[in-house]
Amino acid sequence: MILGRVGRALVVSELVERLRDRWVLIITALFVLLASGISLYGRSAADAQSTVTAPSIVTLSTFLVPLVALVLGHDAIVGERERNTLGLLLSLPVRRGEVLLAKYIGRALALCLAVGVGLGVAAMVLEPGHRAALLALIPPTLLLGAAFLSIGTAISALTRHRATAASLVVVLWFLLVFFYDLGILAALVATDGALSQDTVAWLVTLNPAGLYRTGMLVSLVGTEALSQMGLAVALPSTALKAALWAAWIIGPLLVGAAALHRRQAVTG
Template identity: 30%
Template sequence: MEKSSIFIHKKLFARQQAPASPFRVIVRKEVGDHIRSWRFIVMLLLILFTFIGAMYVSLSNIRQAVANSSDPDHLFVYLKLLTTSDNSLPTFHIFISFLGPLLGIALGFDAVNAERSNGTLIRLVAQPVYRDNLLLAKFYGALLVVGVLFLSLVLLMIGGGLLFTGVPIEWAECLRMMAFVVLSVVYVGFWLSLAICLSVLFRYAATSALTAIGIWLFFTVFYQIIVNMIMRSIVPDTAYLPEESVISFNNLFLSLLRIAPSQLYTDAATTLLMPSVRSLGPLTMEQMAGAIPAPLPFRESLMIVWPQLTGLIAATTACFALSYWLFMRKEIRT
């Protein structure tokens, strides 16, 4: 017994003295740098203020929204906190679709070129650290900060709703809110991976930041205008078209709009937070015949938004793979 206890004690002592892996060390360093940086503090305050404003408007109108008995979602009180508004302020997921890309760009636009400019990149690669671990740790550290931020905001919203309404939360609402958190993290992760890719591609942080903001402005503002102009030039008026042609035209229009990441996120967030949404495209009268006005189960709502979610994950993976390929081919000198 004494020999076995001494052996276990030696093993535990060896585990305590064992050095942490380079990946974990870099992740802790990145998380600490992000939390202490002024740009993250500014983005945190901006998102927090918009969250407080959206929740104040929702709590002010929640009684009237719940009293609407014709609404099939009248039992989902906490989902209404994220979707109810009096048109004075947008809902919270609309704010996230606008501010989320800025958060991802702010956390990743100088992930690599700042290390190169400060002269610390050559010291990092000189250590027994693989390049893929370095790049993956920077992405994972920033994504961990974003995930904790969104999860904290949702939990804060649940606590505020519980104090204000006194209604216990349902399991279906918890599942939809956790899915909304995952969706928001994936959406911000796309812009984070794009910003990291640009930080590898360009030498200076200002160039990568301006390029990322330009891409964000194009997809947020100008892309929908360009698609509208192209579709109107093809079909000026759909009033004289048969029903099948109108549905095909609308499906093509929505497919072109969904190239933008913000449109994918908005469609998926709306479907997850509003169980009454049954489709993200036009439906015929035959398809609507016999439909019961009841909220969809979480599984069916998840099946509807699965193409949007996989599209965001694929875009994030493609951007990170491109940044990995560029970083592995990059020559690092003093």
């Protein structure tokens, strides 16, 4: 078993702590409100309810879920360090990597609840025949959240102050969610279109937000729409996409675990 007694206890405690966290409740409520609003608007489209609603919800999720996940993860370790409880946790009979993993799992469960409730409520707003398309968004949206939660958790293990971690996750959110695509666009313009379509497609899918967005576009509107955007050529296979998701989820966690292992838990 990956998690021992301490790890399992920590997962439960993390989940309880997140569910009592006002910020998490507020952001979940906001997600529910916006997703339901989009669904309500989509209901007016009669037969095409899910066709209208799902892409808008994907766009909403692309912006909101990474932010929620990064904020959820950013104080996982550094928060304990600032409260002087990191040493207390690590003085329990537990491996350091297990502490990081347990914190990640506990927070991931809270994220699952937030995404599940948000998309679930949005689906319920639609007529029964159109709900499946929205419910199908839940697993990939959870992957997106899991990847950004992993990045946030790694940042929490790499930083010494919560304020630094908070600033870094906000900067990263802007970089990966807003400016990354703009950067690719700028590179295209700067090179006067010299970048090949394959390269562009690869660059887009190397970013977890891009990987999610293109994956969703393919499943919702088909490859034709992507071809028109010049992205269909080299979209990764399912196996490669799975590998990319795994890399984005496991990679940062390994970096975080290594940082936690290397760092002295007490420096006073």
